[in-house]
Each structure stands twice: as C-alpha cells, then as structure tokens.
Amino acid sequence: MRYVDEYRNKEIAQKILRQIKSISKKKINLMEVCGTHTVAIFRNGIRKILAPNINLISGPGCPVCVTPISYIDEIIALSKKGNFIITTFGDMMRVPGSTSTLEKEKSDGADIRIVYSTLDALKIAQDNSSKEVVFMGVGFETTSPTIASVVLKAQKEKIKNFSVLSVAKIMPPAMKILLEGKEVNIDGFICPGHVSAIIGSKPYNFITTQYKVPCVICGFEPLDILQSIYMLVKQIEDGRAEVEIQYERVVKPEGNKIALNKIKEVFKVIDSDWRGIGNISLSGLEIKDKYGKFNARKFEVEIEETKEPKGCRCGEVLRGVIIPPECSLFGKVCTPENPQGACMVSTEGTCAAYYKYN
Amino acid sequence: MCLAIPGKITKIFGDNTAEIEIGGIIKEVNLDLIPKVKIDDYVLLHAGFAIEVIDQEKALEIFRAWEGKVD
Numbered sequence: 001m002r003y004v005d006e007y008r009n010k011e012i013a014q015k016i017l018r019q020i021k022s023i024s025k026k027k028i029n030l031m032e033v034c035g036t037h038t039v040a041i042f043r044n045g046i047r048k049i050l051a052p053n054i055n056l057i058s059g060p061g062c063p064v065c066v067t068p069i070s071y072i073d074e075i076i077a078l079s080k081k082g083n084f085i086i087t088t089f090g091d092m093m094r095v096p097g098s099t100s101t102l103e104k105e106k107s108d109g110a111d112i113r114i115v116y117s118t119l120d121a122l123k124i125a126q127d128n129s130s131k132e133v134v135f136m137g138v139g140f141e142t143t144s145p146t147i148a149s150v151v152l153k154a155q156k157e158k159i160k161n162f163s164v165l166s167v168a169k170i171m172p173p174a175m176k177i178l179l180e181g182k183e184v185n186i187d188g189f190i191c192p193g194h195v196s197a198i199i200g201s202k203p204y205n206f207i208t209t210q211y212k213v214p215c216v217i218c219g220f221e222p223l224d225i226l227q228s229i230y231m232l233v234k235q236i237e238d239g240r241a242e243v244e245i246q247y248e249r250v251v252k253p254e255g256n257k258i259a260l261n262k263i264k265e266v267f268k269v270i271d272s273d274w275r276g277i278g279n280i281s282l283s284g285l286e287i288k289d290k291y292g293k294f295n296a297r298k299f300e301v302e303i304e305e306t307k308e309p310k311g312c313r314c315g316e317v318l319r320g321v322i323i324p325p326e327c328s329l330f331g332k333v334c335t336p337e338n339p340q341g342a343c344m345v346s347t348e349g350t351c352a353a354y355y356k357y358n
Numbered sequence: 359m360c361l362a363i364p365g366k367i368t369k370i371f372g373d374n375t376a377e378i379e380i381g382g383i384i385k386e387v388n389l390d391l392i393p394k395v396k397i398d399d400y401v402l403l404h405a406g407f408a409i410e411v412i413d414q415e416k417a418l419e420i421f422r423a424w425e426g427k428v429d
Contacts, residue, residue, distance in 0.1 A: 116406060118405065118406070157386040192360060193360075194361075198409065256409065256410055
C-alpha cells in the first residue's frame with residue numbers, strides 16, 4: 001500500500017457510481033469546502049460522471065481566495081519598509097492587491113521569498129539576523145498548527161527577527177454563514193479531510209443538529225470522493241443528518257490533540273474578514289499578546305485604500321451562488337495568465353479549476 | 359493549500375525530525391505535531407510537517423466494503 005494509487009481503482013469506482021445511481025432519487029446540491037477537493041473533483045472528472053440530479057458546488061475552501069485584498073495591501077506595505085524579508089507560500093505571489101501584487105513588488109526590488117514550509121521562513125530569519133523576516137500566515141486549520149509550531153520554536157530558540165502576519169482562518173463558522181445566508185440550497189457538505197485531521201469531527205456537529213444538513217469528512221482520491229458522495233446520498237435518502245468520517249485512515253473524531261494544543265497556545269480566536277463573504281464572527285486566528293513579539297502587526301504601516309477589481313464576481317463564486325462562466329470577465333479579461341480575482345490566481349481557486357478542466 | 363501527501367518513515371532523528379520516502383523521493387519532515395511515530399509508519403506530509411499517521415487497518419476498509427459487493 002502506498003495510500004495513493006489504490007484509491008484510483010476503476011472497477012470499484014464504477015461499483016460505487018452504480019450504487020449511487022441506484023439509491024439516488026432526489027435532486028441535490030452537495031458543497032465541497034476545501035480547495036484541494038475542488039481540484040481533485042475536477043481533475044478526476046467527477047462532476048461529469050455523476051447523474052445529473054447530483055450537483056457539486058464549490059464553496060469558500062481556498063485560503064488564498066478568501067484572503068481579503070486589504071491583507072495583500074498590508075503585506076505589500078511591509079515589504080516596502082527597508083530591512084524586511086517577506087516569506088510566503090507561492091500561491092500568494094500573484095494575488096492582486098488594490099494596486100499591486102507581491103510578484104510586482106519583488107520585480108521592483110522588494111525582498112520577497114517563496115517558502116515551502118514555515119520552517120524555511122524561520123531558517124531565513126536565522127540566516128539574516130540583521131533583517132526582519134515576516135511570514136504570511138495564510139491558511140486553514142491544516143496549516144495553522146505548523147505556524148504555531150514555528151512561533152513556539154522561535155520563542156524557544158530566542159529568535160528575535162521572526163514574525164507572522166496572521167490571516168489564518170477557521171472553516172466551520174464559514175459553513176454556518178453559508179447555511180444562514182440561504183443564497184444556495186445545500187443538501188450535504190463534503191467536509192475537508194486534512195482540516196478535519198487536525199480539528200476532528202465534533203466541530204461540524206452543529207451543522208447536523210441545528211441545520212439538519214448531512215456532513216461526510218472526505219479523503220482526496222477518487223474512491224474517497226465517490227464513497228463520500230455515496231454516504232451523503234444515503235443519508236439524504238434515509239432522511240438522516242449525521243457527521244460521518246469516510247477518511248477514517250487519517251481522521252479521528254477527536255482530531256490531532258497535540259496540533260490543537262499548539263494552536264490554542266499561540267493563537268486567539270478573533271472575528272475575521274473573508275473575501276466575498278464579509279466579516280465572520282470568531283472565524284480567524286491572531287497571535288496572542290503573550291507571543292506579541294512574533295506578531296508582525298507590531299510594525300506600523302500605512303495601508304492604501306482598498307480597491308476591488310471592477311466586475312469581478314469572486315465573492316459569489318466563493319459562496320457557491322454562481323459558477324465561474326456566469327461572470328462576464330471569466331476566460332476573457334480574467335485568465336490564469338492575467339487574473340483579475342484571487343479565484344483565478346490560486347491553482348485551488350474555483351475559477352482556475354473551471355478554466356483548466358472545462 | 360491543504361494538500362498533504364502520504365510518505366513512509368525511513369529514519370527517525372533525535373531532534374523530532376524524520377526522513378520519509380514518497381514514491382522514491384526522500385524528504386525530511388518535522389514531527390512536532392505527531393511525535394510518536396515508528397519506522398515504516400505512513401504519515402501525511404503537509405508543508406514540512408507530518409500532520410497525522412495513516413491507520414493501515416482502516417485504510418483497507420473501503421476495499422473490504424466494495425470489492426466483494428455485487429450490484
């Protein structure tokens with residue numbers, strides 16, 4: 001077992017598909033709220049092989065896409081201060097701010113470096129002790145423990161020139177907002193597998209108890225996704241609403257307690273702005289005052305006035321209200337080469353996935 | 359951004375790091391989030407950190423559930 005190819009077995013996939021077809025009667029909308037699922041669903045052609053009564057909708061699952069423009073402006077402002085090195089995951093480089101991108105700033109001379117891990121950012125700080133090194137803390141619960149871990153490491157190793165500009169987010173409150181908004185009818189959630197590896201299954205309980213919407217925590221290979229769809233259809237047809245774990249080889253109901261404790265130690269939960277959705281109560285993570293010296297918001301910067309790209313309908317795409325081709329910019333003015341909104345920049349953005357795979 | 363890849367632990371070092379093999383490629387991972395791993399465990403690698411151990415028994419359940427199933 002390598003835990004990859006085995007879950008791409010065609011015969012089993014066909015069996016699951018036939019079972020889905022035989023039990024599925026209602027017309028339903030299932031939403032995935034993880035960008036990695038969005039890409040896996042498109043890459044494997046899963047939307048096309050399902051019966052037409054099962055509609056898959058992409059939600060706000062791409063951290064790059066839900067990051068507000070003002071945050072990009074904030075980090076760009078920091079990059080312009082002398083003596084700063086900005087470190088970031090590669091996906092953020094081309095996201096448009098109000099008037100610039102990190103990529104443009106880098107070509108104009110700012111010291112902006114792509115890293116693969118928070119550990120690499122810390123190493124850059126150790127190697128450049130005369131400079132301030134800021135890491136762009138973008139991500140959901142999968143990534144936030146890795147940020148917490150390096151903050152604790154920086155504290156332990158007394159590294160003074162490392163800090164994080166956090167815009168880390170928590171997924172379940174965004175799912176609540178989508179259900180409350182009622183702009184789109186969601187009959188079931190394909191819940192994020194790796195976020196759930198950290199948080200477990202309990203944070204989704206309110207969705208099944210208060211809103212009676214079934215949830216299945218799903219893995220990322222084609223058989224995982226098909227089985228999760230089968231489990232959701234079965235719940236819907238049986239009239240049940242439960243949180244089930246399809247991705248049992250990885251996700252435990254209680255999650256990863258060590259990772260959760262690190263998040264709890266370093267971060268406090270705050271209200272947070274989501275691009276396209278607005279401010280969501282208790283949906284973001286900020287560095288606690290106790291670790292304030294590692295919070296890049298200790299640096300004063302002047303941030304330009306936020307300008308949204310004209311005509312971009314990223315917000316509605318992120319809420320699952322429209323599909324990308326309904327936006328007049330899609331594929332014409334807005335392409336992966338010349339993206340107008342974040343959903344076309346990130347490889348996990350819904351617009352980029354539609355453009356690449358349709 | 360929540361991509362995580364399975365890899366097999368081949369060496370464990372004293373400083374809470376390990377070496378894992380992913381399809382023939384060797385990478386170093388940090389074990390801060392799952393310190394109790396053994397050689398030959400499969401773990402999920404996300405941004406330089408191992409975030410969870412794969413339960414090798416539960417991994418087979420999907421095949422047990424579907425392989426013998428007659429439609």
